[in-house]
Amino acid sequence: MTVETADLRPGHRISRVIKGGWQLAGDHGEVRREQAIADMEAFLDAGITTFDCADIYTGVEEMIGHFIADVRNRRGAEVADRVMVHTKLVPDLGRLADIRPDEVEAIVDRSLKRLQIEQIPLVQFYWWDMSIGNAVEALDVLKDCQKNGKIANLGATNWNTPVMDRFCDAGFDVVSAQVQYSVLDRRPAGAFSEWGAQRDVQILAYGTLAGGFLTENWLGQPDPGFAFENRSLVKYRLIIDEFGPWELFQSLLRTLQAIGDKHGVALSSVATRWVLDQPQVAATIVGARYARHLPKTLEVFGFALDAEDQAKINAILAQASGPNGPVYGLEGDRSSRHGRIMKYNLNTNPADKVHGA
Numbered sequence: 001m002t003v004e005t006a007d008l009r010p011g012h013r014i015s016r017v018i019k020g021g022w023q024l025a026g027d028h029g030e031v032r033r034e035q036a037i038a039d040m041e042a043f044l045d046a047g048i049t050t051f052d053c054a055d056i057y058t059g060v061e062e063m064i065g066h067f068i069a070d071v072r073n074r075r076g077a078e079v080a081d082r083v084m085v086h087t088k089l090v091p092d093l094g095r096l097a098d099i100r101p102d103e104v105e106a107i108v109d110r111s112l113k114r115l116q117i118e119q120i121p122l123v124q125f126y127w128w129d130m131s132i133g134n135a136v137e138a139l140d141v142l143k144d145c146q147k148n149g150k151i152a153n154l155g156a157t158n159w160n161t162p163v164m165d166r167f168c169d170a171g172f173d174v175v176s177a178q179v180q181y182s183v184l185d186r187r188p189a190g191a192f193s194e195w196g197a198q199r200d201v202q203i204l205a206y207g208t209l210a211g212g213f214l215t216e217n218w219l220g221q222p223d224p225g226f227a228f229e230n231r232s233l234v235k236y237r238l239i240i241d242e243f244g245p246w247e248l249f250q251s252l253l254r255t256l257q258a259i260g261d262k263h264g265v266a267l268s269s270v271a272t273r274w275v276l277d278q279p280q281v282a283a284t285i286v287g288a289r290y291a292r293h294l295p296k297t298l299e300v301f302g303f304a305l306d307a308e309d310q311a312k313i314n315a316i317l318a319q320a321s322g323p324n325g326p327v328y329g330l331e332g333d334r335s336s337r338h339g340r341i342m343k344y345n346l347n348t349n350p351a352d353k354v355h356g357a
Contacts, residue, residue: 003047006282008175008202012121012153014050014084017297019288020206021053021060022209022237039291040067044083046294052090052178052204054109054124061087061114069116086122087111087203088157088178090141093104093344094201096132101115101141104207108145124155124178124204128344130163136170140338143172155204160326161195164254176282179327181205182214183252183313184236184243193280202282205275209286211236214271219253222246234341242330252316259309269299274313277305 004016019040028121033272040051053060064085089107091099111120123142127135145151154160155176156164156179169172177196181188181203187204196203211232225245228234256267263270275284288297305313323330330338 001046003165003298004276004301006202007154008122008155008282012084012175014283015048016283017048017272017300018049018050018052018086018204018283020285021051021057021064037063037067039343040064041071042291043078043288043295044071044300048294049082050084050086050283052086052206054090055111056090060113065114065116072299073296084121085115085117085125086155086178087115087120088124088126089139090128091138092130092156093128096127096129096135096138098324099133099138101138104138104141105145108142110149114192118271119149119152120190120220121152122155122176123151123153124157124176126157126159130166137164138258139167141170141172144244157329158328161192162192164195164199164201166203168199169171175198177327178204178206178285180207180237180239180331181209181275181278181281181284182208183256183271183317184214184249185239185323186208186317187323187325189330192327193278196280201280203278204283204285205281205282206285207236207239207276208272208275208284209268210239211287213237213240213249214253215268216254216257216266219257219267220250228298231341235338238330238338238341239323243320244322248316248319251319252313255312255316259312260307262309263291263303265303266296268296269303270305270309272300273303276300278344299306 004014005013007013029134051064053064055061057060068083091104105115125139125142142151142154148156153175154172155178156167156174157178159177164174165179179188185207193203213236226234228237240246243249245269253267256270260267260270272284272286276282286292288298330336331342
């Protein structure tokens with residue numbers, strides 16, 4: 001099975017399926033840390049070379065760093081250097097008004113230390129509220145980090161085009177936009193994708209499987225409501241509500257299942273392939289914690305959706321009522337039911353010893 005690749009910039013080649021890290025952080029169920037680290041090597045050897053994490057994903061940068069260091073020690077730098085790490089820089093909401101440039105650089109330094117690498121291939125930045133502080137000025141230090149070799153490329157996450165334009169116009173070479181994109185949530189389609197083509201910004205899609213809702217596990221199941229301890233499931237159950245009634249969601253699952261049966265692949269593989277086929281999408285981020293998920297993850301590269309498949313999916317999507325609005329518009333409203341489940345202060349505690357004066 002040949003894993004498809006994409007180039008975000010010259011020298012920055014990624015696998016078109018990225019191994020996600022959010023599910024390895026807290027609030028997403030049990031994580032067997034040692035097994036998760038050991039299993040990362042199977043993904044690398046299979047050709048899934050790109051790993052996504054964030055400074056605010058508790059413990060995940062350290063896990064990937066441990067993996068890279070172990071591979072480097074056992075198999076040499078050539079193998080370890082195949083790992084393409086994408087992390088994020090997300091200053092706390094409570095610090096946006098007064099965070100200093102040296103503190104921003106300290107977050108970069110902390111990620112380098114955790115990841116045990118000399119240069120971060122991609123730092124994706126985010127600012128919770130553009131009305132607070134000066135995001136462009138505060139994050140301008142990232143361009144210096146590029147010049148000094150700490151960062152190779154810069155991306156953004158969960159911003160719509162007006163905010164992205166501010167950074168592009170300020171001289172940031174933004175190579176990617178990480179946004180939620182699935183057959184359930186098509187907000188990045190159309191204007192956002194067209195903007196990306198004009199600005200040479202490629203989409204890295206997360207939420208492709210809607211936290212596991214777009215799998216066989218939910219086919220034929222009754223509506224569970226919102227009684228989940230897992231924040232990821234609450235988040236994506238809210239998206240299903242925007243999509244339409246539970247029965248329409250079930251119709252979508254049945255359609256994806258039928259297409260999967262036709263091609264001999266899983267329902268989830270059809271959902272992932274659909275996103276990969278959308279304009280301007282460079283890769284999807286799939287939260288497979290362990291290597292047992294690897295065979296199913298690789299299925300996406302072994303088949304193609306034909307016109308009949310697309311027509312059947314489109315017939316369901318034509319009945320959907322949403323989600324509507326700009327990317328991250330629903331979640332960016334902190335007073336909404338989408339925004340209220342978010343955690344906004346997981347990073348730059350003023351007392352954190354990393355951020356020395």
